[in-house]
Amino acid sequence: MNKFGYSLSPASVINLDNADKIKFKELIDLEPDVLKCMACGSCVSSCSAVNFTNSSLRSAILSLQNGLPEKAYEYLKGCMLCGKCTMICPRGINTRRLIISIFQTYNFKK
Amino acid sequence: MRERILGGYDNFVLPFMIGIVFIITYLLIGLIRVIIHIPGPDRKKLLLSFVNPSAIYKNIRDIICDCLIHVKIFKRKAILGYMHASIAFGWFMLIVIGHIEVALYVPQRNGVLYYPVFFRYFVKQEGDITLRGAFFFFLMDFFLLLVLSGIGLAMYKRVHSMALGMRRTTKPGFADRLALYCLWAIFPLRLLAESFTAGISGGSFLTKPMNMLFQNFLSDDMHILPTWWAYSVALGLFFIAMPFSRYMHIPTEALLIVLRNAGLKVTKIRKGFAAAEIYSCSSCGLCIDACPMNTQKKNLKYSSVYFIRFLRRNRTKKINKIAEKCLMCGKCVALCPVGVDSCGIKRAQRTTVYNNLKYDYSYLTSVSHNPPTNTNEEKKSSSILYFAGCMTHLTPSIIKSMEKIFESANVDYQFADKDGGVCCGRPLIIAGKADAAKEIINKNTELIKASGCTTIVLSCPICLKVMQEDYNLKGINLIHHTQFINQLINDNKLKLSKTSDSLVYHDPCELGRGCNIYDEPRNIIQNIGELKQAQSEKLESICCGGSIGSLSLTYDDRTKITQNSVNKLLINNPDKIITACPLCLKTFKDQAPVPVEDIALLVAKNIEVA
Secondary structure, three states: OOOOOOOOOOOOOOOHHHOOHHHHHHHHHHOHHHHHOOOOOHHHHHOOHHHOOOOOHHHHHHHHHOOOHHHHHHHHOOOOOOOHHHHHOOOOOOHHHHHHHHHHHOOOEO | OEEOOHHHOOOOHHHHHHHHHHHHHHHHHHHHHHHHHOOHHHHHHHHHHHHOHHHHHHHHHHHHHHHHHOHHHHHHOHHHHHHHHHHHHHHHHHHHHHHHHHHHHOHHHOOOOOOOOOHHHHEEOOOOOOHHHHHHHHHHHHHHHHHHHHHHHHHHHHHOHHHHOOOOOOOOOHHHHHHHHHHHHHHHHHHHHHHHHHHHHOOOOOHHHHHHHHHHHOOOHHHHHHHHHHHHHHHHHHHHHHHHOHHHHHHHHHHHHHHHHOOOOOOOOOOOHHHHHHHHOOOOOHHHHHOHHHHOHHHHHHOHHHHHHHHHHOOHHHHHHHHHHOOOOOHHHHHOOOOOOHHHHHHHHHHHHHOOEOOOOHHHHHOOOOOHHHOOOOOOOOOEEEEOOHHHHHOHHHHHHHHHHHHHOOOOOEEOOOOOOOOOOHHHHHHOOHHHHHHHHHHHHHHHHHHOOOEEEEOOHHHHHHHHHOOOOOOOEEEEHHHHHHHHHHOOOOOEOOOOOEEEEOOOOHHHHHOOOOHHHHHHHHHHOEEEOOOOOHHHOOOOOOOOOOOOOOHHHHHHHHHHHHHHHHHHOOOEEEEOOHHHHHHHHHHOOOOEEEHHHHHHHOEOOO
């Protein structure tokens, strides 16, 4: 795949061929709510951890869809599971369970 | 009174002996296994409780109140309590008096296990009846009648449970059924056996007339032995079925009381203290009616009673499913007649699943007490620290109100997390990520100690609960804002104007059942408006549905719980719902047909300006 070499910012390439669709399916089976996300970002705006990190459930879900689980981990590693995003989410997503499920399916384990 | 059967033995005692030897061996092995799995420091605590007189007194009192008389069930519903107490206490007295009789009349048979049970078969009455003999016979018949009345109620309850105050009861398993039918059979059979023998051994107001009645059409003494055989078989079968049935709670409950009074907590799932709790569950099913999830029939299978049943059977998949579903509101624990802390076991189970998930809280090092933007306004010397908590930041009305209250009462305070702080750690603990929680707790403790405060006022009951339970904050007074406001009112620092509103108070789970705070918020509300009753209050308050306890409950299921909870609150048509937890406030606000306010907001609105 061609990378366009602009020097100001690194090339951001999404290669969907690398995305592990089976893993994402597993995640859907475990927590179907992941499909409800419309990437509005309410979860990020309410997040407790966002004061200190770049935590973002919204970006994590997008990263998973784009086949970038490592990036998703970076977005979720600071989560304290406080549950504010669950209260805020306009789609009624069970975000705490979704976050735990992502850790389980993508094997982010100690 | 003299021995009738020489040698004091007949073959019919064999089924009973097999049963009793089996159960005693089983219990001994079980006891040793429980003690082996209790960790060292806890074992020391247990030993200490055996030499401490006040602990011994407490143990004996609790065992008598809970195991024999069932005070807790009496308080809930008298007839249900009578049913349990009559069987437990009556049976206990039958055993005790049986032993006294043996000791008095045939002392040479002391220590023979079966002798007191089948006493009337082995003895015969000679000549005149002594007053002493008649007295014990009367007691025996009296307690037998007491047990029989309880058994009768129990049978009636099987067909019509609502009459005894239970909407739903559990579905018994095979061993449960076997033990249940044996238990039902034991005492009527005993009555029959003793009645047939009453002509020889003597009897009292129950057995003697029965004997005379039978003699009219069953004069043959051949009936004696078969009924004693049947009685013995029923007893033996009951003891053999017991370890696999719900009736295991009879011996285990006493052990649980001793362990609990020694201050032990669940450490391993299914082992040690947890095993004592699991086997103490009597499968009575009071938790089914208690569970807020059970407004929907499909959720019945997630009740605590089934969770414990699957734990006994070691069905990991089902155990995990229920453990994740539970709201952790604690109502089933509060209402459990045995006091099984099923929420604690569920938390331990979650830890086995989720504690190994990765996390990275390295950013915590950059968090420091008193963000520099605020240092000018805040006075370092103030001894009161206000800790709002994550959820309160979602409901800024509480923070604004608290600021107003602090100001009106002229209280100096520091704001711990004005620009958002670190989570208290309870959500992580509840989700089973214990190690991650520890890191956060350590950080928060460090921040709190750095502030130099002596009192922390919290707006969120979840934070309050975790700080009381898991933080090491010696010398620091932890109070909820309801307690704080109530104190201000009592000290006349805060004057409130009375309104004509009628208000109903919702007890948040973590504040009520969690921290035992019921009266302070009600007291505040009575200062402002008319306090109306809800259908289920205090200990029996129903979760708002927004609890962070549940991991897998979906939004739709939560909505159903919220609606049910709101309906129970509005039973007396109040103008407003008042609560004291930001989470409950947020959950109710979207769904209640009347305004919902936090108690802080209610107070802030009604402060009388001097």
